[in-house]
Structure formats: C-alpha cells, structure tokens
Amino acid sequence: MLCTTVTDTGQITLPEEIRQHLKLVSGSRVEFVIDEDGQVKIFPLNVAIEDLSGVLYRPSIQAASLEDMEAAIFEGANDWA
Numbered sequence: 001m002l003c004t005t006v007t008d009t010g011q012i013t014l015p016e017e018i019r020q021h022l023k024l025v026s027g028s029r030v031e032f033v034i035d036e037d038g039q040v041k042i043f044p045l046n047v048a049i050e051d052l053s054g055v056l057y058r059p060s061i062q063a064a065s066l067e068d069m070e071a072a073i074f075e076g077a078n079d080w081a
Helices: 016-021 066-078
Strands: 030-034 040-044
16 A cells, blocks of 8 residues: 655645556646445546547447437426425
C-alpha cells in the first residue's frame, strides 16, 4: 500500500507509482469521488479524446434507433412518478 502525508494546507504528494499509473504530469487535473460505500476514488481528467475511442463498444450490443432511445427515456421518466 502506498502512503503520503497531508500538509498543513491540505496538500498531498501523489506517489510516483500512482502518477505513472494515471499518466499524470505537472498541471494534470484529477477528480475525487466519494462512492456509495464511502470510499474515495481519484480519476484523471487529462485523457485524450483519442484514448476514449471504442471505450463503449461491445460486439454483443445492437445499435438502438432514436425511437428505441426515446421509448427508454419515456419509460425511465415514468418510473419517477
């Protein structure tokens, strides 16, 4: 497990292994999220758009038509009522 120390001003230095894993460089931005279990997660915000290409592609998923999407939205919205 990697550890670091919080300074008086609330700053930390991310260990090099973490910076390399997240591909962080000087000036990189990160986002902190507290999940439903109370765990804190860190996400890099410096991902190039090219790196996202195909991230949602799943061979088994069939493309949805606009009508399918609108029906799903309508159905989901009715769940709130």
